[in-house]
Amino acid sequence: MAEQVAIEEGLFTWPSDDPRLLGSQCLDCGAIIFPVQSGCPRCASDNTTPKELGTRGKLWTWTIQGYPPKSPPYAGDVENFEPFGVGYVEIHDEVKVETRLTIADKDALAIGMEMELKFIPAYVDDDGNEVITFAFSPVEE
Ligand SMILES: [Zn+2]
Numbered sequence: 539m540a541e542q543v544a545i546e547e548g549l550f551t552w553p554s555d556d557p558r559l560l561g562s563q564c565l566d567c568g569a570i571i572f573p574v575q576s577g578c579p580r581c582a583s584d585n586t587t588p589k590e591l592g593t594r595g596k597l598w599t600w601t602i603q604g605y606p607p608k609s610p611p612y613a614g615d616v617e618n619f620e621p622f623g624v625g626y627v628e629i630h631d632e633v634k635v636e637t638r639l640t641i642a643d644k645d646a647l648a649i650g651m652e653m654e655l656k657f658i659p660a661y662v663d664d665d666g667n668e669v670i671t672f673a674f675s676p677v678e679e
Pocket residue numbers: 564565566567568569578579580581582583
């Protein structure tokens with residue numbers, strides 16, 4: 539029986555009733571960092587604490603990945619590759635997060651639009667498990 543597994547340990551709280559991305563906050567300068575880092579990239583302090591990030595943000599920039607990415611090696615099914623959206627979402631008052639988008643429709647994406655966090659199947663691994671990753675989706679008004 540196939541299971542669902544997280545794409546990377548410690549990247550987000552999942553499974554959960556209220557899954558969140560996991561970052562760090564610097565206790566010296568207040569910078570918020572994603573993903574978790576022990577050192578602050580702004581002030582070089584190592585005085586950081588784990589922080590669960592917000593689930594809403596604004597689309598900062600985006601593109602459509604129209605072919606299997608070369609690096610890191612694409613783990614999905616190259617033969618049946620389907621284009622997907624990628625971009626940066628600026629989580630409100632927190633941090634910009636590089637993310638996959640749930641849609642790949644250039645007419646439906648616009649810089650500055652409100653986005654929300656989702657969890658989606660990324661690919662099926664060699665053991666037949668469904669690998670879950672995070673993505674952002676336009677908020678349905
Ligand atoms: Zn800092």
